[in-house]
Amino acid sequence: METLLFLGGGILLGFLLRKKNNMRAAVDKSITVMIWVLLLFLGISIGANQQVIDNIHVIGGKALVLTIGGIAGSIVCSYFVYRKYFKA
Amino acid sequence: MKGTLITLLFFVSGCLLSVYGYTPQFLVENDLSTYALYALMTLVGVSLGMDESSINILKKANLGLVLVPISIGVGSIVGSGIAYWMIAESFTEGMAVGAGFGYYSLSSIIISSTYDSILGVIALLSNISRELFSLLMAPILVKLFGKMAPIASSGATSMDTTLPVITRFSGKEYALIALFSGIVLTILVPLLIPLIL
Structure with missing residues:
Protein backbone atom coordinates (compact mmCIF):
# COMPACT_ATOMS: atom_id res chain seq x y z
CA MET A 1 0.00 0.00 0.00
CA ASN A 49 13.02 -19.57 -7.04
CA GLN A 50 14.03 -23.26 -7.06
CA GLN A 51 10.52 -24.42 -6.06
CA VAL A 52 9.04 -22.76 -9.13
CA ILE A 53 11.77 -24.07 -11.46
CA ASP A 54 11.53 -27.71 -10.27
CA ASN A 55 7.74 -27.99 -10.52
CA ILE A 56 7.15 -25.76 -13.50
CA HIS A 57 6.25 -28.55 -15.96
CA VAL A 58 3.81 -30.23 -13.52
CA ILE A 59 1.95 -27.23 -12.15
CA GLY A 60 2.52 -24.79 -15.00
CA GLY A 61 -0.32 -26.28 -17.05
CA LYS A 62 -2.79 -26.03 -14.18
CA ALA A 63 -1.73 -22.45 -13.49
CA LEU A 64 -2.19 -21.54 -17.15
CA VAL A 65 -5.73 -22.99 -17.22
CA LEU A 66 -6.62 -20.88 -14.16
CA THR A 67 -5.07 -17.77 -15.68
CA ILE A 68 -7.03 -18.13 -18.90
CA GLY A 69 -10.28 -18.81 -16.99
CA GLY A 70 -9.82 -15.83 -14.69
CA ILE A 71 -8.85 -13.39 -17.44
CA ALA A 72 -11.66 -14.55 -19.77
CA GLY A 73 -14.28 -14.40 -16.99
CA SER A 74 -13.27 -10.91 -15.86
CA ILE A 75 -13.15 -9.54 -19.42
CA VAL A 76 -16.61 -10.99 -20.23
CA CYS A 77 -18.24 -9.71 -17.01
CA SER A 78 -16.70 -6.23 -17.15
CA TYR A 79 -17.56 -5.92 -20.85
CA PHE A 80 -21.24 -5.48 -19.93
CA VAL A 81 -20.30 -2.66 -17.52
CA TYR A 82 -18.06 -1.13 -20.20
CA ARG A 83 -20.88 -1.22 -22.79
CA LYS A 84 -23.48 0.25 -20.46
CA TYR A 85 -21.49 2.94 -18.64
CA PHE A 86 -18.25 3.79 -20.44
CA LYS A 87 -18.24 3.18 -24.19
CA ALA A 88 -18.95 6.49 -25.89
CA MET B 1 4.46 -5.48 -31.46
CA LYS B 2 8.08 -4.34 -31.35
CA GLY B 3 7.45 -2.86 -27.92
CA THR B 4 5.92 -6.14 -26.72
CA LEU B 5 8.95 -8.13 -27.85
CA ILE B 6 11.39 -5.72 -26.21
CA THR B 7 9.39 -5.96 -22.97
CA LEU B 8 9.36 -9.78 -23.15
CA LEU B 9 13.09 -9.80 -23.85
CA PHE B 10 13.79 -8.02 -20.55
CA PHE B 11 11.73 -10.58 -18.63
CA VAL B 12 13.32 -13.60 -20.36
CA SER B 13 16.80 -12.11 -19.87
CA GLY B 14 16.08 -11.80 -16.15
CA CYS B 15 15.00 -15.46 -15.96
CA LEU B 16 18.07 -16.68 -17.85
CA LEU B 17 20.51 -14.54 -15.84
CA SER B 18 19.07 -15.96 -12.65
CA VAL B 19 18.83 -19.62 -13.75
CA TYR B 20 22.44 -19.67 -14.97
CA GLY B 21 23.69 -17.76 -11.92
CA TYR B 22 24.84 -14.64 -13.74
CA THR B 23 22.80 -12.29 -11.56
CA PRO B 24 25.05 -9.51 -10.25
CA GLN B 25 25.56 -9.99 -6.49
CA PHE B 26 24.31 -6.52 -5.58
CA LEU B 27 20.97 -7.32 -7.22
CA VAL B 28 20.56 -10.49 -5.13
CA GLU B 29 21.56 -8.82 -1.87
CA ASN B 30 19.45 -5.70 -2.27
CA ASP B 31 15.83 -5.97 -3.29
CA LEU B 32 15.94 -3.12 -5.76
CA SER B 33 12.58 -3.98 -7.33
CA THR B 34 10.77 -2.28 -4.44
CA TYR B 35 12.64 0.96 -5.08
CA ALA B 36 12.17 0.60 -8.83
CA LEU B 37 8.43 0.23 -8.22
CA TYR B 38 8.44 3.35 -6.02
CA ALA B 39 10.21 5.28 -8.77
CA LEU B 40 7.73 3.97 -11.33
CA MET B 41 4.75 4.90 -9.13
CA THR B 42 6.09 8.43 -8.68
CA LEU B 43 6.57 8.80 -12.45
CA VAL B 44 3.05 7.50 -13.16
CA GLY B 45 1.75 9.94 -10.55
CA VAL B 46 3.54 12.85 -12.19
CA SER B 47 2.12 11.78 -15.56
CA LEU B 48 -1.40 11.67 -14.07
CA GLY B 49 -1.00 14.93 -12.14
CA MET B 50 0.00 16.77 -15.31
CA ASP B 51 -3.13 15.49 -17.07
CA GLU B 52 -6.04 17.70 -16.04
CA SER B 53 -8.71 15.88 -18.04
CA SER B 54 -8.46 12.57 -16.14
CA ILE B 55 -10.61 13.81 -13.25
CA ASN B 56 -13.57 14.33 -15.59
CA ILE B 57 -14.28 10.63 -16.09
CA LEU B 58 -15.02 10.27 -12.37
CA LYS B 59 -17.83 12.80 -12.70
CA LYS B 60 -19.35 10.85 -15.61
CA ALA B 61 -19.98 7.41 -14.12
CA ASN B 62 -20.49 6.72 -10.44
CA LEU B 63 -22.50 3.48 -10.42
CA GLY B 64 -20.49 2.33 -13.42
CA LEU B 65 -17.22 2.99 -11.61
CA VAL B 66 -18.26 0.87 -8.62
CA LEU B 67 -19.42 -1.92 -10.94
CA VAL B 68 -15.97 -2.17 -12.61
CA PRO B 69 -14.09 -3.99 -9.79
CA ILE B 70 -17.24 -5.94 -8.82
CA SER B 71 -17.71 -7.35 -12.33
CA ILE B 72 -13.97 -8.04 -12.69
CA GLY B 73 -13.87 -9.83 -9.31
CA VAL B 74 -16.93 -11.99 -9.96
CA GLY B 75 -15.78 -12.83 -13.49
CA SER B 76 -12.28 -13.73 -12.32
CA ILE B 77 -13.43 -16.00 -9.47
CA VAL B 78 -16.17 -17.79 -11.45
CA GLY B 79 -14.06 -18.01 -14.62
CA SER B 80 -11.13 -19.64 -12.80
CA GLY B 81 -13.50 -21.99 -10.96
CA ILE B 82 -15.14 -23.17 -14.18
CA ALA B 83 -11.79 -23.55 -15.96
CA TYR B 84 -10.35 -25.66 -13.12
CA TRP B 85 -13.55 -27.74 -12.91
CA MET B 86 -13.30 -28.43 -16.65
CA ILE B 87 -9.89 -30.13 -16.19
CA ALA B 88 -11.40 -32.33 -13.42
CA GLU B 89 -10.02 -30.32 -10.50
CA SER B 90 -11.78 -28.67 -7.56
CA PHE B 91 -14.11 -25.76 -8.44
CA THR B 92 -13.43 -24.23 -5.01
CA GLU B 93 -9.64 -24.37 -5.39
CA GLY B 94 -10.00 -22.75 -8.81
CA MET B 95 -12.09 -19.93 -7.33
CA ALA B 96 -9.46 -19.34 -4.61
CA VAL B 97 -6.63 -18.94 -7.16
CA GLY B 98 -8.91 -16.71 -9.27
CA ALA B 99 -9.50 -14.51 -6.20
CA GLY B 100 -5.79 -13.64 -6.26
CA PHE B 101 -6.62 -11.15 -9.07
CA GLY B 102 -2.96 -11.11 -10.12
CA TYR B 103 -1.72 -10.23 -6.62
CA TYR B 104 0.64 -13.22 -6.65
CA SER B 105 2.75 -12.54 -3.55
CA LEU B 106 -0.15 -12.21 -1.11
CA SER B 107 -2.49 -14.80 -2.66
CA SER B 108 0.18 -17.54 -2.83
CA ILE B 109 1.26 -16.85 0.77
CA ILE B 110 -2.34 -17.03 2.06
CA ILE B 111 -3.15 -20.22 0.11
CA SER B 112 0.08 -22.08 0.93
CA SER B 113 0.02 -21.22 4.65
CA THR B 114 -3.71 -21.75 5.27
CA TYR B 115 -4.59 -24.49 2.76
CA ASP B 116 -2.03 -26.30 0.57
CA SER B 117 1.50 -25.42 -0.52
CA ILE B 118 1.19 -26.91 -4.01
CA LEU B 119 -1.94 -24.85 -4.68
CA GLY B 120 0.03 -21.89 -3.31
CA VAL B 121 2.72 -22.39 -5.96
CA ILE B 122 -0.01 -22.77 -8.59
CA ALA B 123 -1.48 -19.47 -7.39
CA LEU B 124 1.98 -17.89 -7.61
CA LEU B 125 2.52 -19.03 -11.21
CA SER B 126 -1.05 -18.32 -12.31
CA ASN B 127 -1.11 -14.81 -10.89
CA ILE B 128 2.40 -13.97 -12.12
CA SER B 129 1.37 -15.04 -15.62
CA ARG B 130 -1.80 -12.95 -15.27
CA GLU B 131 0.31 -9.87 -14.57
CA LEU B 132 2.73 -10.77 -17.35
CA PHE B 133 -0.10 -11.46 -19.82
CA SER B 134 -1.70 -8.11 -18.95
CA LEU B 135 1.56 -6.21 -19.42
CA LEU B 136 2.32 -7.84 -22.76
CA MET B 137 -1.18 -8.14 -24.27
CA ALA B 138 -2.66 -4.75 -23.27
CA PRO B 139 -2.59 -3.26 -26.81
CA ILE B 140 -4.14 -6.40 -28.32
CA LEU B 141 -6.84 -6.60 -25.61
CA VAL B 142 -7.83 -2.97 -26.29
CA LYS B 143 -8.20 -3.73 -30.01
CA LEU B 144 -10.26 -6.91 -29.49
CA PHE B 145 -12.44 -6.16 -26.44
CA GLY B 146 -12.25 -2.41 -25.80
CA LYS B 147 -10.49 -0.12 -23.36
CA MET B 148 -11.78 -1.86 -20.20
CA ALA B 149 -10.23 -5.24 -21.11
CA PRO B 150 -6.65 -4.52 -19.88
CA ILE B 151 -8.09 -3.31 -16.55
CA ALA B 152 -10.11 -6.56 -16.25
CA SER B 153 -7.13 -8.69 -17.20
CA SER B 154 -4.82 -6.85 -14.77
CA GLY B 155 -7.11 -7.34 -11.76
CA ALA B 156 -5.50 -6.02 -8.57
CA THR B 157 -2.28 -5.07 -10.37
CA SER B 158 -4.04 -2.28 -12.28
CA MET B 159 -3.25 0.08 -9.39
CA ASP B 160 0.53 -0.31 -9.65
CA THR B 161 2.55 -2.62 -11.94
CA THR B 162 0.18 -2.68 -14.92
CA LEU B 163 -1.11 0.90 -14.47
CA PRO B 164 1.53 2.34 -16.84
CA VAL B 165 0.57 0.07 -19.76
CA ILE B 166 -3.16 0.65 -19.13
CA THR B 167 -2.54 4.39 -19.12
CA ARG B 168 -0.63 4.07 -22.37
CA PHE B 169 -3.01 1.81 -24.32
CA SER B 170 -6.49 2.53 -22.86
CA GLY B 171 -5.74 6.23 -22.40
CA LYS B 172 -5.14 8.52 -19.46
CA GLU B 173 -8.90 8.89 -18.89
CA TYR B 174 -8.93 5.21 -17.86
CA ALA B 175 -6.06 5.56 -15.38
CA LEU B 176 -8.32 6.57 -12.49
CA ILE B 177 -10.74 3.71 -13.24
CA ALA B 178 -7.77 1.31 -13.26
CA LEU B 179 -6.50 2.78 -10.00
CA PHE B 180 -9.91 2.56 -8.32
CA SER B 181 -10.54 -1.00 -9.56
CA GLY B 182 -7.05 -2.16 -8.56
CA ILE B 183 -7.32 -0.69 -5.06
CA VAL B 184 -10.73 -2.32 -4.43
CA LEU B 185 -9.55 -5.72 -5.74
CA THR B 186 -6.27 -5.53 -3.76
CA ILE B 187 -8.24 -4.96 -0.55
CA LEU B 188 -10.56 -7.88 -1.44
CA VAL B 189 -7.74 -10.46 -1.98
CA PRO B 190 -6.97 -11.17 1.74
CA LEU B 191 -10.70 -11.08 2.53
CA LEU B 192 -12.03 -13.36 -0.21
CA ILE B 193 -9.43 -16.17 -0.35
CA PRO B 194 -9.99 -17.36 3.27
CA LEU B 195 -13.76 -17.07 2.73
CA ILE B 196 -13.62 -19.29 -0.40
CA LEU B 197 -11.34 -22.01 1.02
Missing part, protein backbone atom coordinates in the same frame (compact mmCIF):
# COMPACT_ATOMS: atom_id res chain seq x y z
CA GLU A 2 2.97 2.31 0.48
CA THR A 3 3.27 2.48 -3.29
CA LEU A 4 0.13 4.64 -3.13
CA LEU A 5 2.07 7.24 -1.12
CA PHE A 6 4.58 7.54 -3.98
CA LEU A 7 1.74 7.70 -6.48
CA GLY A 8 0.00 10.41 -4.45
CA GLY A 9 3.24 12.36 -4.13
CA GLY A 10 3.82 12.02 -7.86
CA ILE A 11 0.31 13.27 -8.66
CA LEU A 12 0.90 16.31 -6.44
CA LEU A 13 4.27 16.92 -8.13
CA GLY A 14 2.74 16.49 -11.57
CA PHE A 15 -0.08 18.87 -10.69
CA LEU A 16 2.45 21.50 -9.64
CA LEU A 17 4.42 20.94 -12.88
CA ARG A 18 1.35 20.78 -15.16
CA LYS A 19 2.30 23.97 -17.04
CA LYS A 20 5.67 22.51 -18.10
CA ASN A 21 4.60 20.81 -21.33
CA ASN A 22 8.18 20.00 -22.39
CA MET A 23 8.45 17.52 -19.50
CA ARG A 24 5.63 15.20 -20.62
CA ALA A 25 7.63 13.23 -23.23
CA ALA A 26 10.52 12.68 -20.79
CA VAL A 27 8.13 11.40 -18.10
CA ASP A 28 6.45 8.98 -20.52
CA LYS A 29 9.84 7.67 -21.76
CA SER A 30 11.01 7.17 -18.16
CA ILE A 31 7.86 5.12 -17.43
CA THR A 32 8.67 2.78 -20.33
CA VAL A 33 12.25 2.29 -19.12
CA MET A 34 11.10 1.59 -15.55
CA ILE A 35 8.67 -1.07 -16.86
CA TRP A 36 11.64 -2.78 -18.55
CA VAL A 37 13.72 -2.65 -15.35
CA LEU A 38 10.88 -4.11 -13.26
CA LEU A 39 10.30 -6.93 -15.74
CA LEU A 40 14.02 -7.77 -15.64
CA PHE A 41 13.79 -7.95 -11.83
CA LEU A 42 10.62 -10.08 -12.05
CA GLY A 43 12.46 -12.51 -14.33
CA ILE A 44 15.44 -12.64 -11.96
CA SER A 45 13.23 -13.43 -8.97
CA ILE A 46 11.38 -16.20 -10.85
CA GLY A 47 14.63 -17.76 -12.10
CA ALA A 48 16.04 -17.78 -8.54
Whole structure:
Protein backbone atom coordinates (compact mmCIF):
# COMPACT_ATOMS: atom_id res chain seq x y z
CA MET A 1 0.00 0.00 0.00
CA GLU A 2 2.97 2.31 0.48
CA THR A 3 3.27 2.48 -3.29
CA LEU A 4 0.13 4.64 -3.13
CA LEU A 5 2.07 7.24 -1.12
CA PHE A 6 4.58 7.54 -3.98
CA LEU A 7 1.74 7.70 -6.48
CA GLY A 8 0.00 10.41 -4.45
CA GLY A 9 3.24 12.36 -4.13
CA GLY A 10 3.82 12.02 -7.86
CA ILE A 11 0.31 13.27 -8.66
CA LEU A 12 0.90 16.31 -6.44
CA LEU A 13 4.27 16.92 -8.13
CA GLY A 14 2.74 16.49 -11.57
CA PHE A 15 -0.08 18.87 -10.69
CA LEU A 16 2.45 21.50 -9.64
CA LEU A 17 4.42 20.94 -12.88
CA ARG A 18 1.35 20.78 -15.16
CA LYS A 19 2.30 23.97 -17.04
CA LYS A 20 5.67 22.51 -18.10
CA ASN A 21 4.60 20.81 -21.33
CA ASN A 22 8.18 20.00 -22.39
CA MET A 23 8.45 17.52 -19.50
CA ARG A 24 5.63 15.20 -20.62
CA ALA A 25 7.63 13.23 -23.23
CA ALA A 26 10.52 12.68 -20.79
CA VAL A 27 8.13 11.40 -18.10
CA ASP A 28 6.45 8.98 -20.52
CA LYS A 29 9.84 7.67 -21.76
CA SER A 30 11.01 7.17 -18.16
CA ILE A 31 7.86 5.12 -17.43
CA THR A 32 8.67 2.78 -20.33
CA VAL A 33 12.25 2.29 -19.12
CA MET A 34 11.10 1.59 -15.55
CA ILE A 35 8.67 -1.07 -16.86
CA TRP A 36 11.64 -2.78 -18.55
CA VAL A 37 13.72 -2.65 -15.35
CA LEU A 38 10.88 -4.11 -13.26
CA LEU A 39 10.30 -6.93 -15.74
CA LEU A 40 14.02 -7.77 -15.64
CA PHE A 41 13.79 -7.95 -11.83
CA LEU A 42 10.62 -10.08 -12.05
CA GLY A 43 12.46 -12.51 -14.33
CA ILE A 44 15.44 -12.64 -11.96
CA SER A 45 13.23 -13.43 -8.97
CA ILE A 46 11.38 -16.20 -10.85
CA GLY A 47 14.63 -17.76 -12.10
CA ALA A 48 16.04 -17.78 -8.54
CA ASN A 49 13.02 -19.57 -7.04
CA GLN A 50 14.03 -23.26 -7.06
CA GLN A 51 10.52 -24.42 -6.06
CA VAL A 52 9.04 -22.76 -9.13
CA ILE A 53 11.77 -24.07 -11.46
CA ASP A 54 11.53 -27.71 -10.27
CA ASN A 55 7.74 -27.99 -10.52
CA ILE A 56 7.15 -25.76 -13.50
CA HIS A 57 6.25 -28.55 -15.96
CA VAL A 58 3.81 -30.23 -13.52
CA ILE A 59 1.95 -27.23 -12.15
CA GLY A 60 2.52 -24.79 -15.00
CA GLY A 61 -0.32 -26.28 -17.05
CA LYS A 62 -2.79 -26.03 -14.18
CA ALA A 63 -1.73 -22.45 -13.49
CA LEU A 64 -2.19 -21.54 -17.15
CA VAL A 65 -5.73 -22.99 -17.22
CA LEU A 66 -6.62 -20.88 -14.16
CA THR A 67 -5.07 -17.77 -15.68
CA ILE A 68 -7.03 -18.13 -18.90
CA GLY A 69 -10.28 -18.81 -16.99
CA GLY A 70 -9.82 -15.83 -14.69
CA ILE A 71 -8.85 -13.39 -17.44
CA ALA A 72 -11.66 -14.55 -19.77
CA GLY A 73 -14.28 -14.40 -16.99
CA SER A 74 -13.27 -10.91 -15.86
CA ILE A 75 -13.15 -9.54 -19.42
CA VAL A 76 -16.61 -10.99 -20.23
CA CYS A 77 -18.24 -9.71 -17.01
CA SER A 78 -16.70 -6.23 -17.15
CA TYR A 79 -17.56 -5.92 -20.85
CA PHE A 80 -21.24 -5.48 -19.93
CA VAL A 81 -20.30 -2.66 -17.52
CA TYR A 82 -18.06 -1.13 -20.20
CA ARG A 83 -20.88 -1.22 -22.79
CA LYS A 84 -23.48 0.25 -20.46
CA TYR A 85 -21.49 2.94 -18.64
CA PHE A 86 -18.25 3.79 -20.44
CA LYS A 87 -18.24 3.18 -24.19
CA ALA A 88 -18.95 6.49 -25.89
CA MET B 1 4.46 -5.48 -31.46
CA LYS B 2 8.08 -4.34 -31.35
CA GLY B 3 7.45 -2.86 -27.92
CA THR B 4 5.92 -6.14 -26.72
CA LEU B 5 8.95 -8.13 -27.85
CA ILE B 6 11.39 -5.72 -26.21
CA THR B 7 9.39 -5.96 -22.97
CA LEU B 8 9.36 -9.78 -23.15
CA LEU B 9 13.09 -9.80 -23.85
CA PHE B 10 13.79 -8.02 -20.55
CA PHE B 11 11.73 -10.58 -18.63
CA VAL B 12 13.32 -13.60 -20.36
CA SER B 13 16.80 -12.11 -19.87
CA GLY B 14 16.08 -11.80 -16.15
CA CYS B 15 15.00 -15.46 -15.96
CA LEU B 16 18.07 -16.68 -17.85
CA LEU B 17 20.51 -14.54 -15.84
CA SER B 18 19.07 -15.96 -12.65
CA VAL B 19 18.83 -19.62 -13.75
CA TYR B 20 22.44 -19.67 -14.97
CA GLY B 21 23.69 -17.76 -11.92
CA TYR B 22 24.84 -14.64 -13.74
CA THR B 23 22.80 -12.29 -11.56
CA PRO B 24 25.05 -9.51 -10.25
CA GLN B 25 25.56 -9.99 -6.49
CA PHE B 26 24.31 -6.52 -5.58
CA LEU B 27 20.97 -7.32 -7.22
CA VAL B 28 20.56 -10.49 -5.13
CA GLU B 29 21.56 -8.82 -1.87
CA ASN B 30 19.45 -5.70 -2.27
CA ASP B 31 15.83 -5.97 -3.29
CA LEU B 32 15.94 -3.12 -5.76
CA SER B 33 12.58 -3.98 -7.33
CA THR B 34 10.77 -2.28 -4.44
CA TYR B 35 12.64 0.96 -5.08
CA ALA B 36 12.17 0.60 -8.83
CA LEU B 37 8.43 0.23 -8.22
CA TYR B 38 8.44 3.35 -6.02
CA ALA B 39 10.21 5.28 -8.77
CA LEU B 40 7.73 3.97 -11.33
CA MET B 41 4.75 4.90 -9.13
CA THR B 42 6.09 8.43 -8.68
CA LEU B 43 6.57 8.80 -12.45
CA VAL B 44 3.05 7.50 -13.16
CA GLY B 45 1.75 9.94 -10.55
CA VAL B 46 3.54 12.85 -12.19
CA SER B 47 2.12 11.78 -15.56
CA LEU B 48 -1.40 11.67 -14.07
CA GLY B 49 -1.00 14.93 -12.14
CA MET B 50 0.00 16.77 -15.31
CA ASP B 51 -3.13 15.49 -17.07
CA GLU B 52 -6.04 17.70 -16.04
CA SER B 53 -8.71 15.88 -18.04
CA SER B 54 -8.46 12.57 -16.14
CA ILE B 55 -10.61 13.81 -13.25
CA ASN B 56 -13.57 14.33 -15.59
CA ILE B 57 -14.28 10.63 -16.09
CA LEU B 58 -15.02 10.27 -12.37
CA LYS B 59 -17.83 12.80 -12.70
CA LYS B 60 -19.35 10.85 -15.61
CA ALA B 61 -19.98 7.41 -14.12
CA ASN B 62 -20.49 6.72 -10.44
CA LEU B 63 -22.50 3.48 -10.42
CA GLY B 64 -20.49 2.33 -13.42
CA LEU B 65 -17.22 2.99 -11.61
CA VAL B 66 -18.26 0.87 -8.62
CA LEU B 67 -19.42 -1.92 -10.94
CA VAL B 68 -15.97 -2.17 -12.61
CA PRO B 69 -14.09 -3.99 -9.79
CA ILE B 70 -17.24 -5.94 -8.82
CA SER B 71 -17.71 -7.35 -12.33
CA ILE B 72 -13.97 -8.04 -12.69
CA GLY B 73 -13.87 -9.83 -9.31
CA VAL B 74 -16.93 -11.99 -9.96
CA GLY B 75 -15.78 -12.83 -13.49
CA SER B 76 -12.28 -13.73 -12.32
CA ILE B 77 -13.43 -16.00 -9.47
CA VAL B 78 -16.17 -17.79 -11.45
CA GLY B 79 -14.06 -18.01 -14.62
CA SER B 80 -11.13 -19.64 -12.80
CA GLY B 81 -13.50 -21.99 -10.96
CA ILE B 82 -15.14 -23.17 -14.18
CA ALA B 83 -11.79 -23.55 -15.96
CA TYR B 84 -10.35 -25.66 -13.12
CA TRP B 85 -13.55 -27.74 -12.91
CA MET B 86 -13.30 -28.43 -16.65
CA ILE B 87 -9.89 -30.13 -16.19
CA ALA B 88 -11.40 -32.33 -13.42
CA GLU B 89 -10.02 -30.32 -10.50
CA SER B 90 -11.78 -28.67 -7.56
CA PHE B 91 -14.11 -25.76 -8.44
CA THR B 92 -13.43 -24.23 -5.01
CA GLU B 93 -9.64 -24.37 -5.39
CA GLY B 94 -10.00 -22.75 -8.81
CA MET B 95 -12.09 -19.93 -7.33
CA ALA B 96 -9.46 -19.34 -4.61
CA VAL B 97 -6.63 -18.94 -7.16
CA GLY B 98 -8.91 -16.71 -9.27
CA ALA B 99 -9.50 -14.51 -6.20
CA GLY B 100 -5.79 -13.64 -6.26
CA PHE B 101 -6.62 -11.15 -9.07
CA GLY B 102 -2.96 -11.11 -10.12
CA TYR B 103 -1.72 -10.23 -6.62
CA TYR B 104 0.64 -13.22 -6.65
CA SER B 105 2.75 -12.54 -3.55
CA LEU B 106 -0.15 -12.21 -1.11
CA SER B 107 -2.49 -14.80 -2.66
CA SER B 108 0.18 -17.54 -2.83
CA ILE B 109 1.26 -16.85 0.77
CA ILE B 110 -2.34 -17.03 2.06
CA ILE B 111 -3.15 -20.22 0.11
CA SER B 112 0.08 -22.08 0.93
CA SER B 113 0.02 -21.22 4.65
CA THR B 114 -3.71 -21.75 5.27
CA TYR B 115 -4.59 -24.49 2.76
CA ASP B 116 -2.03 -26.30 0.57
CA SER B 117 1.50 -25.42 -0.52
CA ILE B 118 1.19 -26.91 -4.01
CA LEU B 119 -1.94 -24.85 -4.68
CA GLY B 120 0.03 -21.89 -3.31
CA VAL B 121 2.72 -22.39 -5.96
CA ILE B 122 -0.01 -22.77 -8.59
CA ALA B 123 -1.48 -19.47 -7.39
CA LEU B 124 1.98 -17.89 -7.61
CA LEU B 125 2.52 -19.03 -11.21
CA SER B 126 -1.05 -18.32 -12.31
CA ASN B 127 -1.11 -14.81 -10.89
CA ILE B 128 2.40 -13.97 -12.12
CA SER B 129 1.37 -15.04 -15.62
CA ARG B 130 -1.80 -12.95 -15.27
CA GLU B 131 0.31 -9.87 -14.57
CA LEU B 132 2.73 -10.77 -17.35
CA PHE B 133 -0.10 -11.46 -19.82
CA SER B 134 -1.70 -8.11 -18.95
CA LEU B 135 1.56 -6.21 -19.42
CA LEU B 136 2.32 -7.84 -22.76
CA MET B 137 -1.18 -8.14 -24.27
CA ALA B 138 -2.66 -4.75 -23.27
CA PRO B 139 -2.59 -3.26 -26.81
CA ILE B 140 -4.14 -6.40 -28.32
CA LEU B 141 -6.84 -6.60 -25.61
CA VAL B 142 -7.83 -2.97 -26.29
CA LYS B 143 -8.20 -3.73 -30.01
CA LEU B 144 -10.26 -6.91 -29.49
CA PHE B 145 -12.44 -6.16 -26.44
CA GLY B 146 -12.25 -2.41 -25.80
CA LYS B 147 -10.49 -0.12 -23.36
CA MET B 148 -11.78 -1.86 -20.20
CA ALA B 149 -10.23 -5.24 -21.11
CA PRO B 150 -6.65 -4.52 -19.88
CA ILE B 151 -8.09 -3.31 -16.55
CA ALA B 152 -10.11 -6.56 -16.25
CA SER B 153 -7.13 -8.69 -17.20
CA SER B 154 -4.82 -6.85 -14.77
CA GLY B 155 -7.11 -7.34 -11.76
CA ALA B 156 -5.50 -6.02 -8.57
CA THR B 157 -2.28 -5.07 -10.37
CA SER B 158 -4.04 -2.28 -12.28
CA MET B 159 -3.25 0.08 -9.39
CA ASP B 160 0.53 -0.31 -9.65
CA THR B 161 2.55 -2.62 -11.94
CA THR B 162 0.18 -2.68 -14.92
CA LEU B 163 -1.11 0.90 -14.47
CA PRO B 164 1.53 2.34 -16.84
CA VAL B 165 0.57 0.07 -19.76
CA ILE B 166 -3.16 0.65 -19.13
CA THR B 167 -2.54 4.39 -19.12
CA ARG B 168 -0.63 4.07 -22.37
CA PHE B 169 -3.01 1.81 -24.32
CA SER B 170 -6.49 2.53 -22.86
CA GLY B 171 -5.74 6.23 -22.40
CA LYS B 172 -5.14 8.52 -19.46
CA GLU B 173 -8.90 8.89 -18.89
CA TYR B 174 -8.93 5.21 -17.86
CA ALA B 175 -6.06 5.56 -15.38
CA LEU B 176 -8.32 6.57 -12.49
CA ILE B 177 -10.74 3.71 -13.24
CA ALA B 178 -7.77 1.31 -13.26
CA LEU B 179 -6.50 2.78 -10.00
CA PHE B 180 -9.91 2.56 -8.32
CA SER B 181 -10.54 -1.00 -9.56
CA GLY B 182 -7.05 -2.16 -8.56
CA ILE B 183 -7.32 -0.69 -5.06
CA VAL B 184 -10.73 -2.32 -4.43
CA LEU B 185 -9.55 -5.72 -5.74
CA THR B 186 -6.27 -5.53 -3.76
CA ILE B 187 -8.24 -4.96 -0.55
CA LEU B 188 -10.56 -7.88 -1.44
CA VAL B 189 -7.74 -10.46 -1.98
CA PRO B 190 -6.97 -11.17 1.74
CA LEU B 191 -10.70 -11.08 2.53
CA LEU B 192 -12.03 -13.36 -0.21
CA ILE B 193 -9.43 -16.17 -0.35
CA PRO B 194 -9.99 -17.36 3.27
CA LEU B 195 -13.76 -17.07 2.73
CA ILE B 196 -13.62 -19.29 -0.40
CA LEU B 197 -11.34 -22.01 1.02
